[in-house]
Amino acid sequence: MKIKDKKKCVIIISIVIILIGLLGFTLRNEISEILSIESTQSTQYVDNPRTLKEWQEVNQNVVMVLEFNSNGILHNIPVLEVENGDKYMKRNPWGNYDTMGSVFMEKEISPFIGSNNWLINGHSSFNKDWNFTFLKNYSNKDYFNKHSIYQVEMEDGFHSFKIVSFAEYDYDLGEEQLYLGWYHNNFSIKEGISMFKETLPYTLVLNAGVEYQGQQIMTLITCNMKKKDSRYVLMAIELN
Known part of the structure; x- marks a missing residue:
């Protein structure tokens, strides 16, 4: 040239x-x-199932694999436990630059061992079925009821989680007006019950039949791409 x-x-x-x-x-x-259509490898999370061991061969920081069946489409998503969450906002499990980053939990904020509320972050897309984009479907009550249980593979096998609520939090309201108690990593049973009650004003869809009795909590967090400072938050508890 x-x-x-x-x-x-x-x-x-x-x-x-x-x-x-x-x-x-x-x-x-x-x-x-x-x-940036070709700048992500998160297409490999869709209808391309891998075991926990296989994902750990990609990245040793993978501690669990989420499996959601979304209207016949399987989402097989590795979750990394990392020291620096900012790094993995634009870095995928293969270690490559990626506009969709990784799905991860930060060790300091929500350790895999020692926390009864796993706070898991993942990007969303406007119109591509990447990372946590499909979670937005839970704002539809029929979809919520049909897909209220998902599977998680960990070192000791598969665990079932039941979704309690799907909520939206607008960070523009400021910390004084916005309830963020769900962003804690440990709850007593009493505190957990209170926390779920406090989230009700922000809840879009609720599974009223689920009762918290000290089970492991999993909180999935993703962005609402139509609002700059809004987050969708899906909360689930483990089925014993």
């Missing part, structure tokens, strides 16, 4: 980046996603 042509390409790319930066949050992310 001639030097002049290279300069033209640099100028065009620079203009595109500036224009994207000037766009609103929603449109900017949609364009970024379209331009």
Whole structure:
């Protein structure tokens, strides 16, 4: 390529980046996603089941594998326990740069061993079935009731979890007005019951038939791509 042509390409790319930066949050992310179709490996989480051992061969920090059956589509998602969550926001289990990052829990905030509330973070997409995008379906009551149980593979075998609630939290409200008690990693039975009650004002769909009696809690957190500072939060408890 001639030097002049290279300069033209640099100028065009620079203009595109500036224009994207000037766009609103929603449109900017949609364009970024379209331009980054090949920049994620999270397509391998869909209808491509792997065992925990197989995922640990990819990354030794994988501590569990989530398995959701979403209307016949199997989501097989490895969960990493990591020291630095910021790193894995844009780094996948293979160690590569990835716009969808990894699904992970931070050791300091929610240790796999010693926490009775696993706080698991994962990105969502606007229109691609990547990472935690499918969780948004739980805002539909019929879907929620049909898919209220999912499986988790750990070192000691498979565990079943039943979904208690699917909620939305708008961080724009500020900490004084927004309840974030669900973001703790350990609860007594009394505290757990109180916590689930406190989440009710934010709950979009609720499984009223589930009672907390000290079971392991799993909290899945993902972004609402239509609102910059909004998070969807799915809470589930282990079935004994």
